[in-house]
Amino acid sequence: MTEQNLADDDWSTALSEQAEQESTQQYQKAESGIFKDLTDNDVKSSTHPNIDFILDIPLHITVELGRTKILIKNLLQLTQGSIIELDGLAGEPLDVLVNGCLIAHGEVVVVNDQFGIRLCDIVSPADRINKLNR
The missing domain is CATH 2.30.330.10 (SpoA-like)
Structure with missing residues:
Protein backbone atom coordinates (compact mmCIF):
# COMPACT_ATOMS: atom_id res chain seq x y z
CA MET A 1 0.00 0.00 0.00
CA THR A 2 1.14 3.48 -0.71
CA GLU A 3 1.48 6.26 1.77
CA GLN A 4 -1.56 7.99 0.25
CA ASN A 5 -3.73 4.87 0.72
CA LEU A 6 -2.57 4.52 4.33
CA ALA A 7 -3.36 8.19 4.99
CA ASP A 8 -6.82 7.78 3.39
CA ASP A 9 -7.50 4.67 5.51
CA ASP A 10 -6.39 6.46 8.67
CA TRP A 11 -8.50 9.47 7.74
CA SER A 12 -11.63 7.40 7.04
CA THR A 13 -11.12 5.42 10.27
CA ALA A 14 -10.81 8.65 12.26
CA LEU A 15 -13.95 10.10 10.64
CA SER A 16 -15.98 6.96 11.33
CA GLU A 17 -14.81 6.90 14.96
CA GLN A 18 -15.75 10.57 15.34
CA ALA A 19 -19.18 9.94 13.83
CA GLU A 20 -19.72 7.01 16.22
CA GLN A 21 -18.72 9.12 19.21
CA GLU A 22 -21.04 11.97 18.16
CA SER A 23 -24.02 9.68 17.65
CA THR A 24 -23.35 7.99 21.00
CA GLN A 25 -23.09 11.38 22.71
CA GLN A 26 -26.31 12.58 21.06
CA TYR A 27 -28.12 9.41 22.12
CA GLN A 28 -26.84 9.78 25.69
CA LYS A 29 -27.91 13.45 25.78
CA ALA A 30 -31.32 12.58 24.43
CA GLU A 31 -31.70 9.65 26.80
CA SER A 32 -30.58 11.58 29.86
CA GLY A 33 -32.45 14.75 28.88
CA ILE A 34 -35.75 13.53 27.51
CA PHE A 35 -36.33 10.45 29.59
CA LYS A 36 -35.10 12.11 32.76
CA ASP A 37 -37.49 15.00 32.17
CA LEU A 38 -40.36 12.63 31.49
CA THR A 39 -39.79 10.48 34.52
CA ASP A 40 -38.75 13.07 37.08
CA ASN A 41 -40.69 16.22 36.22
CA ASP A 42 -43.92 14.63 35.00
CA VAL A 43 -44.22 12.40 38.04
CA LYS A 44 -43.73 15.41 40.31
CA SER A 45 -46.23 17.54 38.37
CA SER A 46 -48.83 14.76 38.21
CA THR A 47 -48.75 14.31 41.99
CA HIS A 48 -49.19 18.07 42.52
CA PRO A 49 -51.08 19.35 39.48
CA ASN A 50 -51.37 23.11 39.07
CA ILE A 51 -54.91 23.77 37.84
CA ASP A 52 -54.96 27.49 38.60
CA PHE A 53 -55.07 28.36 34.89
CA ILE A 54 -58.57 26.83 34.49
CA LEU A 55 -60.20 28.52 37.49
CA ASP A 56 -61.44 31.55 35.49
CA ILE A 57 -63.12 29.60 32.66
Whole structure:
Protein backbone atom coordinates (compact mmCIF):
# COMPACT_ATOMS: atom_id res chain seq x y z
CA MET A 1 0.00 0.00 0.00
CA THR A 2 1.14 3.48 -0.71
CA GLU A 3 1.48 6.26 1.77
CA GLN A 4 -1.56 7.99 0.25
CA ASN A 5 -3.73 4.87 0.72
CA LEU A 6 -2.57 4.52 4.33
CA ALA A 7 -3.36 8.19 4.99
CA ASP A 8 -6.82 7.78 3.39
CA ASP A 9 -7.50 4.67 5.51
CA ASP A 10 -6.39 6.46 8.67
CA TRP A 11 -8.50 9.47 7.74
CA SER A 12 -11.63 7.40 7.04
CA THR A 13 -11.12 5.42 10.27
CA ALA A 14 -10.81 8.65 12.26
CA LEU A 15 -13.95 10.10 10.64
CA SER A 16 -15.98 6.96 11.33
CA GLU A 17 -14.81 6.90 14.96
CA GLN A 18 -15.75 10.57 15.34
CA ALA A 19 -19.18 9.94 13.83
CA GLU A 20 -19.72 7.01 16.22
CA GLN A 21 -18.72 9.12 19.21
CA GLU A 22 -21.04 11.97 18.16
CA SER A 23 -24.02 9.68 17.65
CA THR A 24 -23.35 7.99 21.00
CA GLN A 25 -23.09 11.38 22.71
CA GLN A 26 -26.31 12.58 21.06
CA TYR A 27 -28.12 9.41 22.12
CA GLN A 28 -26.84 9.78 25.69
CA LYS A 29 -27.91 13.45 25.78
CA ALA A 30 -31.32 12.58 24.43
CA GLU A 31 -31.70 9.65 26.80
CA SER A 32 -30.58 11.58 29.86
CA GLY A 33 -32.45 14.75 28.88
CA ILE A 34 -35.75 13.53 27.51
CA PHE A 35 -36.33 10.45 29.59
CA LYS A 36 -35.10 12.11 32.76
CA ASP A 37 -37.49 15.00 32.17
CA LEU A 38 -40.36 12.63 31.49
CA THR A 39 -39.79 10.48 34.52
CA ASP A 40 -38.75 13.07 37.08
CA ASN A 41 -40.69 16.22 36.22
CA ASP A 42 -43.92 14.63 35.00
CA VAL A 43 -44.22 12.40 38.04
CA LYS A 44 -43.73 15.41 40.31
CA SER A 45 -46.23 17.54 38.37
CA SER A 46 -48.83 14.76 38.21
CA THR A 47 -48.75 14.31 41.99
CA HIS A 48 -49.19 18.07 42.52
CA PRO A 49 -51.08 19.35 39.48
CA ASN A 50 -51.37 23.11 39.07
CA ILE A 51 -54.91 23.77 37.84
CA ASP A 52 -54.96 27.49 38.60
CA PHE A 53 -55.07 28.36 34.89
CA ILE A 54 -58.57 26.83 34.49
CA LEU A 55 -60.20 28.52 37.49
CA ASP A 56 -61.44 31.55 35.49
CA ILE A 57 -63.12 29.60 32.66
CA PRO A 58 -66.85 30.43 32.57
CA LEU A 59 -69.33 27.54 32.59
CA HIS A 60 -73.07 27.44 31.88
CA ILE A 61 -75.12 25.74 34.60
CA THR A 62 -78.63 24.63 33.69
CA VAL A 63 -81.26 23.12 35.96
CA GLU A 64 -83.73 20.94 34.12
CA LEU A 65 -87.23 20.13 35.41
CA GLY A 66 -87.92 17.63 32.65
CA ARG A 67 -88.21 17.20 28.90
CA THR A 68 -90.83 16.49 26.31
CA LYS A 69 -91.24 16.21 22.57
CA ILE A 70 -93.92 18.25 20.87
CA LEU A 71 -95.06 18.61 17.27
CA ILE A 72 -94.66 21.99 15.63
CA LYS A 73 -98.43 22.27 15.05
CA ASN A 74 -99.01 21.75 18.81
CA LEU A 75 -96.27 24.25 19.66
CA LEU A 76 -97.94 26.87 17.47
CA GLN A 77 -101.25 26.33 19.33
CA LEU A 78 -99.75 27.19 22.74
CA THR A 79 -101.12 30.30 24.39
CA GLN A 80 -100.66 32.03 27.72
CA GLY A 81 -101.81 29.60 30.41
CA SER A 82 -101.15 26.47 28.30
CA ILE A 83 -99.63 23.54 30.13
CA ILE A 84 -96.81 21.46 28.69
CA GLU A 85 -96.48 18.03 30.26
CA LEU A 86 -92.89 17.08 31.08
CA ASP A 87 -91.44 13.62 31.67
CA GLY A 88 -90.25 14.58 35.19
CA LEU A 89 -92.48 13.75 38.13
CA ALA A 90 -93.39 16.21 40.90
CA GLY A 91 -90.98 15.83 43.83
CA GLU A 92 -88.39 14.09 41.67
CA PRO A 93 -84.82 15.49 41.83
CA LEU A 94 -83.93 18.02 39.13
CA ASP A 95 -81.04 17.51 36.72
CA VAL A 96 -78.07 19.88 37.04
CA LEU A 97 -76.12 20.24 33.82
CA VAL A 98 -72.80 22.00 33.31
CA ASN A 99 -72.24 22.95 29.67
CA GLY A 100 -74.94 20.42 28.75
CA CYS A 101 -73.39 17.52 30.69
CA LEU A 102 -75.30 16.00 33.63
CA ILE A 103 -73.21 16.36 36.78
CA ALA A 104 -75.72 16.23 39.65
CA HIS A 105 -79.32 15.97 40.86
CA GLY A 106 -80.85 18.46 43.24
CA GLU A 107 -83.96 20.03 44.72
CA VAL A 108 -85.31 23.55 44.51
CA VAL A 109 -84.83 25.87 47.51
CA VAL A 110 -85.93 29.46 48.06
CA VAL A 111 -83.49 31.82 49.77
CA ASN A 112 -84.42 35.50 50.24
CA ASP A 113 -87.11 35.29 47.54
CA GLN A 114 -84.68 33.78 45.03
CA PHE A 115 -84.64 30.26 43.68
CA GLY A 116 -81.63 28.06 44.19
CA ILE A 117 -80.83 24.38 44.07
CA ARG A 118 -79.52 22.09 46.78
CA LEU A 119 -77.36 19.33 45.33
CA CYS A 120 -78.54 15.93 46.53
CA ASP A 121 -76.50 13.54 44.39
CA ILE A 122 -73.30 14.09 42.37
CA VAL A 123 -72.95 11.90 39.29
CA SER A 124 -69.78 9.79 39.51
CA PRO A 125 -66.94 10.61 37.09
CA ALA A 126 -67.24 7.13 35.56
CA ASP A 127 -70.95 7.71 34.79
CA ARG A 128 -70.18 11.13 33.28
CA ILE A 129 -67.55 9.62 30.99
CA ASN A 130 -69.91 6.81 29.97
CA LYS A 131 -72.58 9.36 29.00
CA LEU A 132 -70.04 11.27 26.89
CA ASN A 133 -69.27 8.13 24.90
CA ARG A 134 -72.89 7.65 23.84
